[in-house]
Amino acid sequence: MPTAQPGIFAQGTRSHRHLEFDTNAGVAPGEVLDAMRGLRQPSVTAGGANIVVGFRPSLWNRLHPGTAGIDDFELPALDGLARTQHDVWVWTHGTGEDVMLDVARAVAAMLAPVASLQTDLAGFVYHDGRDLTGFIDGTENPPVEEANSVAVVPAGQPGAGGSFAITQRWIHDLARFHALPDDDQQRVFGRTKLDSVELDATAKPATAHIARVVIEEDGAELEIYRRSVPYGRVAELGLYFVAFSADHTRFEKMLRRMFGQAGDGLHDQLTDFSRxxxxxxxxxxxxEAMGDVFG
Ligand code: HEM
Known part of the structure; x- marks a missing residue:
C-alpha cells in the first residue's frame, strides 16, 4: 500500500501556515516539477516542520497521468460557496511560527520561477483546540488509528495512498454570534460549549451544524478527517477549514446540506454567522507517487 503524506496526521503542532500558488502562464508541467524537486530537500524540512503538498486535481493528472477520476474533483458550484481554486497548496505545521515562516519563505522562493503566491495564511491552535466561537473543534474527528482509512484512498483504487482535500477560509461574525445567549449558540452547533457534549435529540435542531454534516448511507456515517485552524487579527477572525477524505463525494454531500441545497429546504445555522x-x-x-514524479 502506498504511503500517505505523514503531515496529514501529525499531531501536537500549534503553528500552521497555508500557502496557495498559481502556476504562471506558459509554464510547462516539467518546469513545475523542476521547481518543486527541492521541496523534498532537507534544507526545507529542517526545524521539525511537517509539509503537506496538494495539487489542483487536473494538474496532478497531467503531472502523473493515470490517476483516473480525480479530474472530477472540484468544489461544487453552490450559492454561498466561494470557489477560488489554485494550482498548488503547501501546508506546513510545527511547534513555532518562526520555523513556519522560514519554511514558507523557502517554499515560496523555490516556486517563484514558475508560480505566484496567492495565499499566505498563518493559523494557530486556540486554547484547547477551540474554534474562535469558543466551541471545541475536532471532538468527533476520527482518532489517529482510524484517520488513515477515513482520509486515504485504499490500495487498488486510482490514486491509492493519496487523499482528497478541501481548504476554505471562513470569516466569522463573532460579534453577532456572541450576542446570542449560550443556549442558542449551542443550538447552532448541536453541542455544549464548555465540554462539547452532543445535545440530545429533542434539544438539537435539524439545522444545527452537526445535524447537517452527519450523513448516514447504508447504515454507515460518511466521514472526513478535519485539520482546521483558527486564524486572524482583531478586525477579521475566522477558521481555515481543512479536511481530507478517501472519497471526495462526501464533501459535496456535506456542503449541499450546509448551504441549503440538499432539497430539504434546510441550511446549517452556522452559515448565518460565518461565511x-x-x-x-x-x-x-x-x-510513492510524488517520488515517481519528482524522481
Ligand atoms: C466556519 C466553519 C466551521 C466551523 C466553525 C466548524 C465547527 C465545528 C464544530 C465546533 C464541530 C463539533 C465538534 C466536532 O466534532 O469537531 C464540528 C463538527 C463537524 N464538522 Fe464542522 N465546522 C465548520 C465547517 C465545516 C465544513 C465546511 C464541513 C464539511 C464540509 C464540516 C464538517 C464537520 C463534520 C463532519 C463534523 C463532525 C460531526 C459529527 O460526527 O458529530 N464542518 N464542526
Missing part, C-alpha cells in the same frame, strides 16, 4: 471567502479542492498524492 467562506475562499475554497479549493486538492489531491494530496502518496509519497
Amino acid at each position: 467562506p471567502v475562499s475554497g479549493s479542492a486538492y489531491f494530496v498524492p502518496s509519497i
